[in-house]
Amino acid sequence: MGSLFRSEEMTLCQLFLQSEAAYACVSELGELGLVQFRDLNPDVNAFQRKFVNEVRRCDEMERKLRYLEKEIKKDGIPMLDTGESPEAPQPREMIDLEATFEKLENELREVNQNAEALKRNFLELTELKHILRKTQVFFDEAAPAIHVPNKSRNRYQQMADSNREEERVNLLGEEGIRAGGAGAQGQNLKLGFVAGVILRERLPAFERMLWRACRGNVFLRQAMIESPLEDPANGDKVYKSVFIIFFQGDQLKTRVKKICEGFRATLYPCPEAPTDRREMAMGVMTRIEDLNTVLGQTQDHRHRVLVAAAKNLKNWFVKVRKIKAIYHTLNLFNLDVTQKCLIAECWVPLLDIETIQIALRRGTERSGSSVPPILNRMETFEDPPTYNRTNKFTSAFQALINAYGVASYREMNPAPYTIITFPFLFAVMFGDLGHGAIMALFGLWMVLKEKPLAAKKTDNEIWNIFFGGRYIIFLMGVFSMYTGFVYNDIFSKSLNVFGSTWSINYNTSTVMTNKALQLNPGTNDYSGTPYPIGLDPVWQIAGNKIIFLNAYKMKISIIFGVIHMLFGVFVGLFNHRYFKNKLSIYCEFIPQVIFLVFLFFYMTLMMFIKWTSYSASSDTVRYSAGCAPSILITFINMVLFKPSAPVGECDPFMFAGQSGLQKFLVVVALLCVPWMLLAKPIMIMRSRKEHQPMAPYSNENGDAEGGLNQHNAAQPPVNQQGGTGGGHGHENEEMSEIFIHQGIHTIEYVLGSVSHTASYLRLWALSLAHAQLAEVLWNMVLKNGLQQEGWIGGIALWAIFGFWAILTVGILVLMEGLSAFLHTLRLHWVEFQSKFYAGLGYAFQPFSFEVILDASSSSSED
Structure with a gap:
């Protein structure tokens, strides 16, 4: 689980294999799937490599198998698929496989030619008969x-x-x-x-x-x-x-x-x-009868041949593809001068070196070789691949992150945090207990039926996307049920679980004849005790429901957004600390946190102060509901240094000393802008001047920046390329480029803090739109069916409910769910990950039979 937070430590190794043991060793590594080989012959043509003939033989065998597969599918014969993956055959078994495939292909082609000749003769006789x-x-x-x-x-x-x-x-x-x-x-x-x-x-x-x-x-x-x-x-x-x-x-x-x-x-x-x-x-009729008999016998023989081949076709495909993959990998190796030893270079996870050595020994024993393989670690400054070990639950979330960009080596991985924040932010927009239950049940069904559904391989891209994200769909549904319970919203209706805390103190005739009556929270209409959890069900029938929900959901959207962005900035601190990039901590992280906290986090604090300080039942006029200041107006006046005057007994400030505090916060936040803009480039320039006489531009290990990348010396040589701080190194950049880069980064952060905070308002907008659409669908469709009476009303309700259910699933669950999913994805990619995630790495792609076979099967189905 540790590699989920930060990618695995990788090391570059050199592998020496005896020629007779190379095939078996590579076969074992393919079953293991933990080694990424490098091409040591990049300038050699593919047709001039050592094992090109073996690869061609495999291509020819694969062609024959595809021909057999096409004929089997043409006759509708089921192919046996046990789900097992046989081991790669030994090289000497290739001759037996080739002979078997050659015999089957020749026999089938001969049968087909005879059948075609007989059918042509039969057609001619039939036409002559007519x-x-x-x-x-x-x-x-x-x-x-x-x-x-x-x-x-x-x-x-x-x-x-x-x-x-x-x-x-x-x-x-x-x-x-x-x-x-x-x-x-x-x-x-x-x-x-x-x-x-x-x-x-x-x-x-x-x-x-x-x-x-x-x-x-x-x-x-x-x-x-x-x-x-x-x-x-x-x-x-x-x-x-x-x-x-x-x-x-x-x-x-x-x-x-x-x-x-x-x-x-x-x-x-x-x-x-x-x-x-x-x-x-x-005479024609007699010959037609004879031809029918011969054709029947020919078809029976063809069917027997294909049935026998269908039993082993899947296993044959697996064997041939494994052999081909092994020889293709061997073509990446170098031969030593004696041509008795193959030399390979490969990236391997540091924690799996022992497992790889065991697999190599097992392959050597299988081949009968007496010389054990040698696996040596190498020193390199090349960037290693990024490898995040995942399982079937975390792989879907990791795929969402990798779709934006693969993390730089050893950079903080957003996937573990996304497991919680992604379904939660989705649920804030999609919050409905009924719609969330539909989504959760669909995801749960795919999770419980995981194995049989996975066995039914299909080329339907939409279904594959849904099935691949089954755990995401399930979590989004569960979280939507929670937020729907908090919103007290189920198909646009409310649940009165704990009893409303509002009461009507008017008589019936007054209520029925006065539609403009309002409940006053400052009187006995409100008990003073809030609803235990979520919204009071009385708001569902209130005339000012939208006004109240607008203010409520708008504020919680800003609160969640600021906390989410602040968390992203702090995740960046872990990157700086891991790469020992102290300059980025002092010149980027600290001013970024101060700027975000002093302006936007302070705005969220004012929301809590307003909620707790002002009340409709307050005895003091200053703290009554009518005197509660607008957070937005207060924030604008704060940034513009605009003075606010009291209006009657109402004070524009919520607490004593607020005016002076706000001026201090704005001034310090504005000072953070030149801090972010100039501090880091100036420090780099001074560091280079100090170290230039001793080692001009000798920044292989980051020493030219005066300790800015001193962590390189503390790490193993294989990790020295990680010393750039997740893709943020500047040791080889011109000073002008550093100033430009820092200026862009500062402008992006300052302006982004404003635009990103406003971007989180989509949580409020989509939530309100979803709730209103559900209410419209209820009032304009299902309500009409519930108003009918008698047996006609029952039939009408049955038809109208079906129409309402189709619209609910098709529009509110699928379309609205997709919309909320895309908006949530944008909030993570842009608003959250931009605070710490570079995403400039490349994925670890090990030599794995499982991956190769999956890719081959999907391409053959297409």
């Missing part, structure tokens, strides 16, 4: 060939010459087919024909092309095939039509066939004689 059936109808409708007189011939010739398109088609249809063709001298002419099938959507264009290209000298008959046919190439269902084209002469025959070829129509032989067509149809 052609023989449909063309029989066409021929039955046509009459025997008759003699066409010359008059008719000449008339057709004239129409052909005049290019009258419609009449030519009609004439050919009516006379040409019946005649079977005739010569100019009265001789009989024979019409030729072709038959085939074409995709149904291509048929209109096909007809137009035939008519135009053949100038209307062909006759087309077509009929749809009712049942869809399967495309053997991709298995899609397609709809086709049978057609038969009559024409005269070889020239038209050639033209018709070219058009059919262009539209990818399939032509089939069709005998002219009816007896021949019947015989062919019988």
Whole structure:
């Protein structure tokens, strides 16, 4: 848990591995997931590294497995997933895996090719069957060939010459087919024909092309095939039509066939004689039955192959990916001159060195090597990676912080404080006992069903976000229930748990006839004892409820904001103390605290003084409710040094000596501005001048700043890069840059203190908006259902309640919850973390099989 407050101490190590033991040792480190290797060959091309062939072999095996996976999914066969992660196979087992995958792929491809050939043959026979059936109808409708007189011939010739398109088609249809063709001298002419099938959507264009290209000298008959046919190439269902084209002469025959070829129509032989067509149809049906039998056997064999592969596919994927990851990592290592030893450099957590050494010894024993690995710590000035050890509860909060920026090495981590402040500030805006209960129950359900829900891996990004933040959602719901109880607000209604402390001293007729009556807290209307916890339920029906809640929630928003920012400034003190950066303590922390306390924390103190000093039941006029001064006006007059005069018996000041105290606080706060602006750069400049003769610009260890970074000498060499104070070192900066940087930092803090304090008013604004929206939804929707009577009222209430529940969950819980979440995130990233958090580090990314497999599975699902 200690690494949650501050990142783990990291050390750079050099690792020496014997060549025969390197694979097994890296495999053990991958299972452990605590070592981040550095690339020692950054200038070497990926295709020129030592183990590039092994990586290629793994890529090829992975390709074959993806092919098997695609075929398994195509047949809808479930893949066995035990959830276990097998160990990485030994290098010698790669040959067996390659042989197994090669055999499966070849067998499956052969089966698929045979099945495709059989399906193509089956399709052709099916199409031929439909052609023989449909063309029989066409021929039955046509009459025997008759003699066409010359008059008719000449008339057709004239129409052909005049290019009258419609009449030519009609004439050919009516006379040409019946005649079977005739010569100019009265001789009989024979019409030729072709038959085939074409995709149904291509048929209109096909007809137009035939008519135009053949100038209307062909006759087309077509009929749809009712049942869809399967495309053997991709298995899609397609709809086709049978057609038969009559024409005269070889020239038209050639033209018709070219058009059919262009539209990818399939032509089939069709005998002219009816007896021949019947015989062919019988033979086609016999072959179709035989093909169905063979296809069934082929599909059964394919199914058996895929079922056997599906049992081991997940484990095969894990093994191949582990092998690939190991060889990819080995490519980061260097070979020594004898090429018998591999040298690696890696970042490891200081606390886990012993665990890593045990894993290395275990890998050496597995490989059978007699030479133990060597792990040496190295000295470096390079910034180590940031590693915050988390669990399933804290990981979501840490992810919120890392989304803003990874902490600098050994910098204070905001995550542990965010665990409490984030759901609390969210609840201040979202406070409703009913809505909070809905959110808490949803989060609790995800927490309790954690394992089965995690096993159902999905690529739904929204669901993954919700599930990853299940503990955040649960805490936000629980805290919202608490603040909703304090606000005494449940679906815009109140709970009268302890009994109201207000009473009505009017009779019924007076109350009913005077809507402007008010309860006076200074009389017997108020018992003088406040409601035990939260708001009195009488405020829910009060006419001035919004006025009262505005003042109440506005003040608590400022109070929470100032405390939150002040806490952030004090967290920065822990950074300065850890890095022994005394200059930042004296020149930044102290003036920042004085500026924030003397102005804004003093404003919050005035709120408490006003609450405790002024009362409606006070016997002194000066401390009565009517004489209570405005905090905002008092604060503005304080900053502007504007005098305030008494008004009647009312004093503008709350206590004696307030005017002088306020002037003192403002003057000291204003003096803090040049203190923050100039003190640190001047001290750095003086320090550099004092040390320049001895070691000009020798600030490797921070000595050039005259003890400003003296903590470097006190820390191990591996931590010397942390001596900059979490990314705030200035040893290599020009003085002009230091002055500019400090000026920006000072202006940002001074102006930010004002704007950030005002930014916390979003707590009040969103809380008020949420409560008013809930009240509007109740009054305009559910209230109408409750006013109905009888059985009709029951049905109406059922329908209206469903509509109200949908709006409540969709708008008030989801949309308002998302809005409050984003505003809370902004308050933490900007208003809180800007006081101490640099976020200039980079994350620790260890070599871990678990991370690699999770990333691979998610990418394969996408």
